[in-house]
Amino acid sequence: MDGVPADNFEILQPITQTPGALSGETAAGRYYVPATVNTSRWGHLPNRQAEPVLTVPSGATVVIDTISHEGILEDQGRDPVAWFGEHGVAREQVLSDAIALTDSDIKHDFKHDGPHVVTGPVAVADAEPGDVLKVEVLDLAPRVPYGVVSNRHGKGALPGEYPITPAQDGASAEHPERYGNVSIYTPIKETDDGWVGLMSGPNDAPVEFPLNPFMGLMGVAPNTDESPSSVPPLAVGGNADINELGEAATIYYPVKVPGALFYTGDGHFAQGDGEVALTALEGSMRATFRLTLLEAGSPEIPGGQINRMLGETDTHWVTVGLDPSLDEAMKDATRESIRFLHDYYGIDQATALAYLSVATDFEVSQVVDATKGVHGLIRKDDFAAVTAED
Template sequence: MGVLSQCRSIHVGRDHDHLKWSKKLAPVLTVSSGDVVTFDTVDSSNDQITLDSDASTIRSLDLGLANPVFGPVFVRDACPGDVLKVEVLDLEVADWGWTAIIPGFGLLADEFPDPDLKIWQLDKGNGYARLNGAVRVPLRPFLGCMGLAPATEEDLSTIPPTNAGGNLDCCELSVGSTVFLPVQTHGALFSCGDGHAAQGHGEVCGTAIETSVKATLRFELCKDQPWVTSPHFQIPPASQLGVTILPDRGRYAATGIDPDLLEAARKAVRNTIQWLVVAKGLTRNEAYMLASVAGDLQIVQAVNMPNFEVAMSLPLGVFSL
């Protein structure tokens, strides 16, 4: 455990990865409130998918190695009941990323049993990635995983999120955002990973545009914030996000209505895929992937019982005229 001075820029490398949340993990460094830390992360496949991979790679993917996070970082004076404020200062993505349909994974896993893989070239100069000649997705990088060690003695998988954070997969947490995490154990023990170049709300096929990311984060220890018992976040005005804005042509949305909220979401995605196939000429797999990386699921209403209403919308600016 290193002893580091306040407000110094510090680095966590790719060799400090782990595949569980645990308060028993030895921290790789110690920081103070106000320090800035950079993290070099690898993609969620843990480098099992490369530029030369195809769908056959998905069949041999070892999911036991998936979703590595990097750290943990010990925060001086952090105690259970405190809050760790994490400011996202910078996110540098690689030149390429991937989106996959993984058998048994995703919101419509039963309807997409066969693996597929899309390798994206990330045009960082222009700020987008192309699905094909007619569809482009604006880049908006974020870390899928930011979290703290849990209070439990049990080691937890990095796949499901917890009240201490983890695999939140929240596409709002891009540069300029701030995340508030409730400290569960002495020193907080922060880790992060699972870089994404773009994702919609829902990540419905199970993957975003997965990529390695170099992240720069600032930590601040906060006291007396009892309302933070799960991850909270704050995002800046859209004008300060610094992301590529495609032409604003409005949005198209398909709804799903059902007494079961999950099934309503499935119906919304299913109806969106059908629209993309028939009206936009995409294959079903392309449509499912596009819904995952650019579509947004939203609960439209949750009070007109017995039916919930969920919508999935896509910005029409992703399509060429």
């Protein structure tokens, strides 16, 4: 399945900006953050000391470009032109942003740093600890007509069993084959039934699956001077990998530092619950968000308080549990779901637990990011007759 089947796919290069766009609005009336060496960090999340690349007022619409780490990492040679070229991708089909990043002096330690390229952070004016940042996902557009799925030694749901290819001594960007890791190049294309990904089956028969884009990594800065790895998800977001939080979803984040400092990255074109190989179908994404500040005590805060990220779709509330143990993550998600039902709908805890047992699906977000994730899907229609607590 080498080659790029999407003949008419327009590579989304940076938006044309008006002068000073990083401190003001673009010509289209929206704020824009390009993915450059100066607006990106590789392997770590912003902390409370991070300088914002842009400050916007509450309610602003912000377009943020992201660079996928897949195709640029050291076990792929840290050379996207060469790596994608091996799969039939012409240089003009490789993002100039990715080329600039890998050609730069930006430091990245494959062994100790997270893999993700993070764009941001964006500060929201007047945001203070105790507030909540409401993030609406307005649009997600693939920037390239291909993605990559990777399985790496010591990672994924089956470490020690996969990859089958053994690792060798002396692995480096100069000798990426010695890592023994496996990356599956996966084109995407548009069909009459929507966008699909393509993998090779027997005799090159295509295996097609639908795309469901979302950002694997979104969040606000934690209140720490340390440089958090981009790998484990946090109560304030990060690498949560929840596939329900795509276009039209809303996520509420507890603000821990002045300005909130929102960031994103790790575009996923498609991901099954669990993300068992290690990665989803990952690719560079252009994401459009609306960032709205909800001050502490605002009646718009679901349940009156948010102490960890909370998702919302048209049909469900999405509660999140996190822990290095999958069993404990399940317990954490259950406790958070009980708390939410009690605070938002006024339901007593015993009834909340009984309801969750009969009517709520708890899904494994991912089992591959050191901190495991489980999320509950609480159906809104079940509470149509219940008045939400103010």
